[in-house]
Amino acid sequence: MKGLDPRTRLLLGLVFTVTVLTTQTRPVLLMEAAALWSLLVVLRLVRSWSASLRLTLPMIALVFLVSILAFDAPTAVDLSVRLHNLFAASFVFFQVLTAEELAQALEAMRVPHVFVFMLTTALRYVPLMTQKIKNIRAAQTARGLDLRLRPRNIGHFTALVVPLLFQAFILADHLALAMESRGFSRRKGRTASRLGRFRLQDAGAALTALLLCALLLWWDQRGAV
Amino acid sequence: MIALEGVSYSYSPAPPPWILKDIHLHVFPGEYVALFGASGSGKSTLAYLLNGLIPHFFDGRLEGKATVCGIDVAVAAPGCLLPQVGLVLQNTDAHLFSGTVRAELAFGLENLGVGRREMESRIGEICRRLPLQHLLDRSPHELSGGEKQLVAIASVLCLGPRVLILDEPFAHLDPPNRNRIRKILRSIHKTGTTLIVAEHLTDAYLRDVSRVVVLDGGSIRYDGAPDTCLPHLKAAGIVPDYSPMPSPVPPDAGEIVLETQDVGFRFSQKAVLEHVSFELRRGERVAILGPNGAGKTTLVQILGGLVTPTHGQVLYRGQPVHGRPAHRIASQIGISFQNPNDQFFKPRVEDEVLAGVRLLGAKGLGPPQAWVEAVCDLFEITPLWQRSPYRLSEGEKKRVALASIAAMGPGVLIWDEPTAGQDGRFRRHLARLMGQLSERGTATLVVTHDLAFAQATCTRWLHLEKGRITRDTSLPVTDLHTPRFPQ
Numbered sequence: 001m002k003g004l005d006p007r008t009r010l011l012l013g014l015v016f017t018v019t020v021l022t023t024q025t026r027p028v029l030l031m032e033a034a035a036l037w038s039l040l041v042v043l044r045l046v047r048s049w050s051a052s053l054r055l056t057l058p059m060i061a062l063v064f065l066v067s068i069l070a071f072d073a074p075t076a077v078d079l080s081v082r083l084h085n086l087f088a089a090s091f092v093f094f095q096v097l098t099a100e101e102l103a104q105a106l107e108a109m110r111v112p113h114v115f116v117f118m119l120t121t122a123l124r125y126v127p128l129m130t131q132k133i134k135n136i137r138a139a140q141t142a143r144g145l146d147l148r149l150r151p152r153n154i155g156h157f158t159a160l161v162v163p164l165l166f167q168a169f170i171l172a173d174h175l176a177l178a179m180e181s182r183g184f185s186r187r188k189g190r191t192a193s194r195l196g197r198f199r200l201q202d203a204g205a206a207l208t209a210l211l212l213c214a215l216l217l218w219w220d221q222r223g224a225v
Numbered sequence: 226m227i228a229l230e231g232v233s234y235s236y237s238p239a240p241p242p243w244i245l246k247d248i249h250l251h252v253f254p255g256e257y258v259a260l261f262g263a264s265g266s267g268k269s270t271l272a273y274l275l276n277g278l279i280p281h282f283f284d285g286r287l288e289g290k291a292t293v294c295g296i297d298v299a300v301a302a303p304g305c306l307l308p309q310v311g312l313v314l315q316n317t318d319a320h321l322f323s324g325t326v327r328a329e330l331a332f333g334l335e336n337l338g339v340g341r342r343e344m345e346s347r348i349g350e351i352c353r354r355l356p357l358q359h360l361l362d363r364s365p366h367e368l369s370g371g372e373k374q375l376v377a378i379a380s381v382l383c384l385g386p387r388v389l390i391l392d393e394p395f396a397h398l399d400p401p402n403r404n405r406i407r408k409i410l411r412s413i414h415k416t417g418t419t420l421i422v423a424e425h426l427t428d429a430y431l432r433d434v435s436r437v438v439v440l441d442g443g444s445i446r447y448d449g450a451p452d453t454c455l456p457h458l459k460a461a462g463i464v465p466d467y468s469p470m471p472s473p474v475p476p477d478a479g480e481i482v483l484e485t486q487d488v489g490f491r492f493s494q495k496a497v498l499e500h501v502s503f504e505l506r507r508g509e510r511v512a513i514l515g516p517n518g519a520g521k522t523t524l525v526q527i528l529g530g531l532v533t534p535t536h537g538q539v540l541y542r543g544q545p546v547h548g549r550p551a552h553r554i555a556s557q558i559g560i561s562f563q564n565p566n567d568q569f570f571k572p573r574v575e576d577e578v579l580a581g582v583r584l585l586g587a588k589g590l591g592p593p594q595a596w597v598e599a600v601c602d603l604f605e606i607t608p609l610w611q612r613s614p615y616r617l618s619e620g621e622k623k624r625v626a627l628a629s630i631a632a633m634g635p636g637v638l639i640w641d642e643p644t645a646g647q648d649g650r651f652r653r654h655l656a657r658l659m660g661q662l663s664e665r666g667t668a669t670l671v672v673t674h675d676l677a678f679a680q681a682t683c684t685r686w687l688h689l690e691k692g693r694i695t696r697d698t699s700l701p702v703t704d705l706h707t708p709r710f711p712q
Contacts, residue, residue, distance in 0.1 A: 099324035121322050127366040128318055132567075139567035142529050143581045143630065144555030162570035166615055170566070174319030177273075180282055181312045182380070183336035186304040191338050193331035193345075 006097060006105035008202040012209045013093035019213040020085045023220040026074070029081045032216065036088040045095055049088070056087045099123040107192060117184075121175070129168065136163045226388060226419050227252035227275060232289035234270060234279060240286055244270045246443040248289070252421065254387070257414045259431060259451070260423040262440035263462040263648035264619050268423040269315065271440070272392045275421070276312040277303040294387055307337060311381030315392040317373040321365035326357065326376050329365060333384045351379050355409060370517060371402030378409065388419045395426050396646045399517045399674045403428060425463050425648045439463070462650030467681035470660045480507045482542055482636045482668050483528065483558070489536030490523055490692075497523050498534070498692045505637060505670060508663045512679035513672045515689035521672045524689065525562075525641050528670070530554040541637070555581060556590040559635035563642040565626035569614040574625050577614050578606055581633040592634030603661055604628035620651040627658075637668045644675045656682045 004012075020032055040046050060080050067076035097105070103120040107113060137147055140159045147156055227250065234245040244267045252258055262268040273279040280287040281302045291298045294309040314320045323329040330351065334344045352358045357379055360372060368376065374394055381389060391410075395403045407430040414420050414433070422434070431437070437454040439447035439461050447457035458464040483505040490498040498520045505511060515521055526532040528539055530546045539546040541557045562568075571577040578601065585591045601607055606628050609617065614625055623643065631638060644652045652675070659669055659682050673679055679686060688696035 144552035182333040189338035
């Protein structure tokens with residue numbers, strides 16, 4: 001997968017996500033789930049996927065619970081499997097395509113550099129902001145504020161949000177300085193350090209994926225009989 | 226190379242206040258200049274002026290004439306000055322905004338329109354010089370503080386600047402990483418690059434510089450050789466002149482307030498802390514020292530009940546700390562973390578300082594009013610009472626953050642890197658505060674890389690290395706006031 005051009009990986013991710021969102025019948029949804037799990041095994045991502053299930057499983061369980069109360073058990077199963085597939089597809093997508101590769105793919109697809117830069121920078125700062133949240137949480141808990149998720153603690157969360165926002169503004173300011181210092185405003189004649197190469201294997205992978213997804217959609221349209 | 230003639234600058238279009246006042250400065254090719262100044266003295270402003278961020282990025286007022294490599298900065302934007310001047314910002318998290326180190330190094334070259342082959346060659350050469358090859362495919366957020374600084378320097382060096390300006394490159398590094406950066410700067414200087422390092426830390430790197438410029442209140446106070454600058458650094462509040470501390474241990478010391486018993490912590494099957502045992506007595510002042518990654522922050526979090534140890538326990542006056550509600554722990558053990566901005570969430574300093582006090586008061590654990598007033602007096606907070614904590618200087622922010630913890634009346638105060646990024650004036654003030662709190666019976670534990678501060682203030686050092694306490698000693702009183710400045 002890593003050997004493919006980032007544009008191909010982006011295309012595969014988008015096609016599969018659209019397929020997951022479009023299909024409705026249970027056999028097709030289960031087939032998609034099986035395909036995703038096979039992909040996780042082949043790409044040796046099962047361990048990290050299992051770790052991420054700690055976050056996603058409660059959400060899937062909640063959807064199942066709400067659906068079973070609002071509709072019926074079969075609908076609840078279908079919705080839960082679909083949500084699982086969506087999470088799994090997104091997980092695989094972000095594991096096989098780094099932020100830099102995503103930027104490379106988008107730039108190769110002639111998306112303006114400013115938008116690509118905004119996207120990749122936002123992704124770059126997710127871990128930093130997560131760390132900041134942890135630091136703020138520790139600092140406020142050390143002052144005696146109970147920040148555990150309890151209804152009675154809702155008022156305390158301003159102590160988490162206000163410093164986070166303030167630090168995000170400071171970071172944005174410093175980021176602008178750093179970008180300007182290294183010539184971000186010089187748009188004319190900008191070059192790219194890496195250009196992807198669309199090769200035969202990319203065409204093969206894209207065609208196979210499109211064909212498989214078309215088959216799944218066709219099967220789904222026929223009621224998966 | 227650089228010529229400043231009567232340069233004044235104000236961030237306000239209608240001055241005052243002037244941040245730079247009538248600066249006359251000439252820097253010649255190949256010089257290595259240390260630009261010193263206390264917080265707010267105008268160091269960063271001068272650095273921004275030299276790479277054209279001022280006046281093109283800030284809407285202030287510039288007077289006088291500033292030329293860099295023969296280019297008038299009032300005319301040329303940072304992009305035009307870019308091949309000549311490189312600036313490494315203080316905040317490496319902001320400086321490194323790309324997804325990988327490789328992309329970071331390429332960013333400036335791409336903006337300059339450098340061809341791909343040339344780009345690869347320049348990146349390869351810088352990676353060999355520094356060396357950085359092993360970091361190329363890593364994300365900046367995975368790097369250590371020293372590595373981040375290294376990559377930030379490399380990202381600018383790739384552009385081949387004739388003048389390299391670094392804004393506080395040593396401020397948040399531990400001594401081994403400071404030495405590493407120092408060596409790299411020395412090697413860059415040997416290649417003929419003009420170096421300007423804006424700092425308020427006076428460290429061993431001063432032996433490498435050819436010239437020292439001291440800024441004080443926006444004006445140049447001293448411009449000359451490094452070996453005669455010490456009195457000026459002291460007068461400008463850069464090198465702290467620590468006063469003799471009060472008696473190291475108060476007369477009624479002896480009661481153990483905090484005790485760690487064989488504390489261990491494992492994360493992802495790795496031992497972060499192992500067999501950490503020590504006692505802290507009433508009024509004692511103890512420093513925890515050690516390199517980055519030694520487990521100091523984890524230890525602080527365990528002591529404050531924020532993280533539960535996987536082995537052993539922490540006792541406050543004989544009672545286990547863990548398992549108690551946060552407010553109860555906060556009334557006994559106060560922690561002030563490195564970044565004061567992590568704490569501030571109130572619009573006024575008064576509310577910020579009293580937030581914890583009011584919270585404890587509501588739980589029936591509030592400190593006596595006299596104590597709160599004494600803390601506000603000690604920390605000289607009252608003049609800031611009505612101001613917004615976000616609009617204070619870095620030193621004032623730190624003072625408010627420390628006061629808000631001390632006001633809660635804990636028996637133990639833990640300060641995590643209280644002097645990081647702070648000037649000598651603040652460090653001297655902090656040392657005095659620590660002595661006064663100690664006299665009142667508060668035990669203080671300081672986690673720091675600042676050996677001079679630890680030496681001046683603490684009666685005992687605990688050295689933490691690879692998660693273990695490798696040294697626990699009391700310093701002889703005669704060693705307490707050794708100056709930091711290299712003689």
